[in-house]
Amino acid sequence: MFLKMIKNDFSRKKIITLTVFVFITMAVLLGASATNIVANLVQSMSELQKHAVPADITQMHAGEYNQGEIDQFTEKHREHIEMQETMFLLTLDGRNIHFGNNQTMAGTVQDISFVVQNKKFDFILDLNNEKLDVKEGFVAVPIYFMEQYDLNVGDTIRVKSGEYEKLFVISDYARDFEMNSSLTSSKRFVINQKDYNEMLATEAGELEYLIEFKLHENGDAQAVQTAYIEAGLPANGPTVGGKIFLLFNAMSDAAVGMVIILISILLIIIASLCIRLTFLATMEEDLREIGVMKAIGLSRKDIKNVYLNKYRIMSVAAGIIGYLFSFVLVNLFNGNMRLYLSSDLSGNLKYLLSLLAPLFVYFMIVMYTRKILKRIDKISAVEALRSDILKHEKSRKYSFPLLKNKFLPVHIYMGFRDVGKRSKLYMLLFLIYVVCTFIIILPLNMYNTMNSPEFSTYMGIGKSDMRIDLRRTDTITEDFKKLQEELINDSEIEKYAAYITSSYKVKNAEGSWDYMNIETGDFSVFPLHYLEGRAPVGEGEIALSYANASKDGLNKKVGKEVIVEVGGTEKSLTVSGIYQDITNGGKTAKAHPSLGINEEAILWYIVSLDVAGGADIREKMGYYQNTYDSAQVNDIEEYTKQTLGNIIAVIIAVLITALFLKMLLSKDMSQIAIIKSLGLTSQNVKHQYMAGTLLVLVFGIIFGVLASNYLGEFLVSMAMSTMGAAKIELVSIAWQTWLLCPIALMLVVGYTVSVCCKVTETDDLSVVLRS
Known part of the structure; x- marks a missing residue:
């Protein structure tokens, strides 16, 4: 009898029943999709990390290098260090990489390096998360560039730099745990050892190093970094911990997934509100029928079961449909995650977590229905036939x-x-x-x-029309001086400011020494927005990025002192301001030129400039790009877009x-x-x-x-x-x-x-x- 009553109820209220069913399905679909995305993200990161075996400490270095000293240091600190490996990078400008119909990668803000696969750890993988093994004449191209320039496996790229010229066939997408993200400023192209030796012999690019350490499970990363600095080992470049690479992968490559999760949560809230709304209308409409059932002698339990079974059946059916279709929906959104982080995953975690959504929705509906039915228990058959018990508001006759x-x-x-x-x-x-x-x-x-x-200010860059980066070459200092002289005499340049970034020794919160990149120059020409304080405009002043000033960094407030070593002399600098920067791990600093330049550890030169009214920015960019071989010229808008996906x-x-x-x-x-x-x-x-x-x-x-x-x-x-x-x-x-x-x-x-x-x-x- 009850099954017949439920069937008749479904037939009689098709629109309302269908509406409730659709929203229950939607709630399950979105909830299961959200949990599925989280499960995929967790599994993808774990899978990629397992196969790539990333370094726990990576020291970037440009300049003189002695592997023997690194080996001695490694042996001395074996209680912390499990493995050490140094990767050699040949860094080229984007203009040296040709593809398609006479196109180049000029204008990219990424440093392009050609490398050979590591032997011990920090492996660069293919799309199946297998260690890349590139044959002679082939190249594995980072996913970032494959996507940006619409390249495919089988396409060719031509590397032309000075006397060196060679055509490479793209064999694979390169999935790089350490440099996947657009937020990291470098990308690694993987080639065969023979091709690398040929490129190195002809001095096709600038030689740089990644000095990498893999620690034991209980190894102390901070102790190793401090000991490395105190030993005076090669450190002409930033030091990056493994957690930063993990964060960049999660924040950048899975950004689409995280946005979907946020929207899914909001839509689940909407679906829940609509289900509640539907229940209110349905139960109010059925109030008279409940009164009739009571009048003919049906017990409270029997009446409850009619409604509970109806919504139980709907919840189970909608739960199954929503659960199954959630995997279809997730596949539509997980393309970026699968490309950058991992291939399609096996395992039961995502299936088990996705079950939480239908179970949660089922219990929510059953509990809500029980709550409403408890209120109906309190009235008699006559009252149910005559009154609107579900009316929540008091009568306001005269309002x-x-x-x-x-x-x-x-x-x-x-x-x-x-x-x-x-x-x-x-x-x-x-x-x-x-x-x-x-x-x-x-x-x-x-x-x-x-x-x-203005968004460039969140990247530690003042608002300007153009930015010229001069990377490390034999002629970089001469190019920097020549560029400034030309800008002074260029009538189409309204104003410019030159900045020099060097690596300095800085005393950390524990009293030991760390290396930190500090930019010097006149920061009043293209000012930043400061969270606290102001730019370093006076002698002996320094501004810290938010990450550097935080407890995880130097732990400094505005007005506090920072000890910096320059030319063997310790200088005490006053923190004048704290700004925001999401580049280079967020840990940067800007100092007044009175600090002096660490000539032995200059990393790069930057010139920001505004073009005069009426001048063509694109034409001006092309001129300076072609005039200076070591230059990367970008407008700030393009720099921002490339850095944030x-x-x-x-x-x-x-x-x-x-x-x-x-x-x-x-x-x-x-x-x-x-x-x-x-x-x-x-x-x-x-x-x-x-x-x-x-x-x-x-x-x-x-x-x-x-x-x-x-x-x-x-x-x-x-x-x-x-x-x-x-x-x-x-x-x-x-x-x-x-x-x-x-x-x-x-x-x-x-x-x-x-x-x-x-x-x-x-x-x-x-x-x-x-x-």
């Missing part, structure tokens, strides 16, 4: 009286009045509109922020509005019939519901925009703080956030209301009134 309306048309006022009288019911719709607006505005603000010229919300708004109105119209059918019997037209009824819905939408948009501006800014800053930017100020373009998006949402929702309210035009009033 918003129609006689006091002096300005608005009656049907518009009645729509606003309905929102006020049934505020708890409309609150669900309001929350959904807030979330929909948040989903639209936050990505838009993030896009505007990353494309804003809404429809859904509108669809949700349409679906939710349609669902809400269908239930509201069903609930209010007798009231609508009475209104129409008094002479109001179907158009008046439509305008009443449209007025109420759009009023809720307007407030939802306002709160949604404010949430995206403030809460969204907080969430983005919290995520970026691990990379050195603790206070991101999102760029909000007023005409987009307060005009374009709201108007688009209002038009879509207004049209949805209009379509949904057509139901009132075809209803037979006599049937409705008799019921």
Whole structure:
């Protein structure tokens, strides 16, 4: 009998049943997808790390090098160090790499190095996470460049530098744990040992070194780094810990996955609200039937089982469908993760974690249904037949009286009045509109922020039109002097500032010495935004990046002293300010030129400049790129884009509005019939519901925009703080956030209301009134 009752209930309420089923399925689908993405991310990172065996400490070095000294140091510290290996890099400019139809990689902000596969650890892998074994005449190209320049396996690249010229066939995508991310400034091309020896013999590139250490499981990385510095071993370059590479891989290559997780969580909230809304309408509609069942003698337990079994069946069916389709959905979004981090994974972790979503939704629905049914237990059959027990609000008979309306048309006022009288019911719709607006505005603000010229300040770069990087070559010092002389005499250059970055010994919070990259120059020409304090404008001043000033760095506040060694002499510098920087692991510093230059450890020269009005920036970039062989010339906007790698919300708004109105119209059918019997037209009824819905939408948009501006800014800053930017100020373009998006949402929702309210035009009033 109960199965028959459930079957009849399904048949009689097809639309409501289907609606609940769809939203349960959506909740499971999104929840399972989110947990699946997290599981894939965890497994991918673990899989990649297992096969790549990355270094725990990587010391980059350019200059003189003695492997014997490194070997002696390794033997001395065997209690910490398991293995040591040095990778030799031949670094070339992007202009030396030719591909396609006479194209080059000129203009890339990445350092390009050709290397041979390591023998002990820090392996560069193929897309199957197998150790690359490149044959003579072939090259494995980093995924970053394969994607950026649309290259494929089988394509060719020509390396041409000085007397050296050779054509290579691309054999593989190179998956590089340490340099996968666009946030790392170097990329490694893997070639055969014979090809490397030929390239080295002809001095096709600048020779640099990666001095790498793999520690024992309980090895002390900080102790090894301190001992390395105190031993005076090669350290003309940054030192990077293994955790930084792990963070960069997770933050950059899995960024799409993390965004999907955020949106999935928001959509699960929406789906949950809609399920609750549907339950309220369904149970209120069934209240009379519950009274009839009580009147004919059915027990409370039997009545509960009718409803519980109905929603149990729906939850199980929707859970199975949502769970299975979640793997299809995840495959659509996990392409980037599979490419950069790992191939398709085996194992049961993602399947088990994804089961949490259908189980959670099932128990949520059953518990919610039980809660509602407990309230029904308290009333008699007569009360159930005569009263609306599920009405949550107290009667407010005299609130918003129609006689006091002096300005608005009656049907518009009645729509606003309905929102006020049934505020708890409309609150669900309001929350959904807030979330929909948040989903639209936050990505838009993030896009505007990353494309804003001011975003370069989060990368430790002042706002300017162009940036010229002079990398280490035999002629770098002469090129730097010549470039400055030419800029002085170039009438199309409005202003410029030159900066020199060197490696210095700096006393850390424990009192031992670390190496740190410090940039010197005039930082008042192209100023940064400082979290605290100001630029180093006076003698003996230094500004620290947020990561350097934090407890994990030097642990310094504005006004504190930093000890720097220059030319064998210790200098005490005062911290003048703290700025944000997400490059080079976030640990950088800027000092007044009075610090002096560490001539033996100059890493690079940078010139920032503004072009005069009327001058062609692209033409000027091309001129300086072709004039100086050691230069990399970029406009700041391109530098930002290369370094960092809404429809859904509108669809949700349409679906939710349609669902809400269908239930509201069903609930209010007798009231609508009475209104129409008094002479109001179907158009008046439509305008009443449209007025109420759009009023809720307007407030939802306002709160949604404010949430995206403030809460969204907080969430983005919290995520970026691990990379050195603790206070991101999102760029909000007023005409987009307060005009374009709201108007688009209002038009879509207004049209949805209009379509949904057509139901009132075809209803037979006599049937409705008799019921």
